[in-house]
Amino acid sequence: MLFDMRELSLIKRYKILNSTITPRPIAWITTVSEDGTRNAAPYSFFNAVGDEPPMVVLGLLKDPATGGMKNTASNIAATGEFVVNLVCEADAEKMNMTSIDGPADLDELEYANIETLPSTAVTPERIASSPVSFECRSLEMLEIGPRQTIVIGEILVTHIKDEFILDPDKVYLDTPAMKLIGRVHGSGWYARGTDLFKMDRPKPLPKD
Numbered sequence: 001m002l003f004d005m006r007e008l009s010l011i012k013r014y015k016i017l018n019s020t021i022t023p024r025p026i027a028w029i030t031t032v033s034e035d036g037t038r039n040a041a042p043y044s045f046f047n048a049v050g051d052e053p054p055m056v057v058l059g060l061l062k063d064p065a066t067g068g069m070k071n072t073a074s075n076i077a078a079t080g081e082f083v084v085n086l087v088c089e090a091d092a093e094k095m096n097m098t099s100i101d102g103p104a105d106l107d108e109l110e111y112a113n114i115e116t117l118p119s120t121a122v123t124p125e126r127i128a129s130s131p132v133s134f135e136c137r138s139l140e141m142l143e144i145g146p147r148q149t150i151v152i153g154e155i156l157v158t159h160i161k162d163e164f165i166l167d168p169d170k171v172y173l174d175t176p177a178m179k180l181i182g183r184v185h186g187s188g189w190y191a192r193g194t195d196l197f198k199m200d201r202p203k204p205l206p207k208d
């Protein structure tokens with residue numbers, strides 16, 4: 001069946017994206033507002049998109065109730081800084097709590113009883129229980145369409161918990177032990193990074 005995305009209603013377009021582009025990593029984003037209020041929220045329109053500089057992209061939709069920016073987007077617009085914390089299974093419920101649609105002056109880290117650690121290159125704190133946190137500065141904020149802001153961020157500093165580092169010189173990491181979760185189809189469904197298989201890449205062909 002063909003779905004012409006140009007003709008579909010917003011909700012149907014969203015359902016197609018949300019139910020097919022899976023599993024998606026979850027950026028649990030910490031920011032602070034200009035007046036210092038701390039914010040945390042999960043975003044799964046997120047991925048790594050480059051390594052020179054190391055870059056992530058975030059898809060921040062508008063608040064459906066007000067049509068304005070969500071708190072994460074307005075904080076990044078105001079300060080240019082954010083931290084992406086990756087989500088492990090043990091943090092799933094707290095992550096979910098921070099998806100609450102709350103007022104801008106709600107300290108969501110306090111609300112969900114989340115411990116933080118200071119960052120080194122940016123003001124927003126990082127989530128202490130997160131296996132990996134990326135301190136980022138916003139390179140570009142693009143308003144593409146009436147309903148979304150795309151943030152391209154440069155990763156300035158990465159924190160990886162020592163227990164997941166097998167060899168710091170070779171940067172061998174124990175990713176399965178991080179137990180990171182991803183978002184999958186429908187509402188409220190998540191995936192574990194288990195049930196893996198391995199496949200070698202094809203050898204390059206000569207190009208001349």
Ligand SMILES: Cc1cc2nc3c(=O)[nH]c(=O)nc-3n(C[C@H](O)[C@H](O)[C@H](O)COP(=O)(O)O)c2cc1C
Binds near residue numbers: 040044046072073183
């Ligand atoms: C797992 C998960 C992933 C989400 N991904 C996104 C996303 O990619 N983009 C988005 O706009 N909202 C996403 N949301 C909804 C936001 O987390 C929610 O609107 C939240 O209230 C925004 O908080 P803020 O206003 O503090 O930024 C997601 C929610 C969950 C639970």
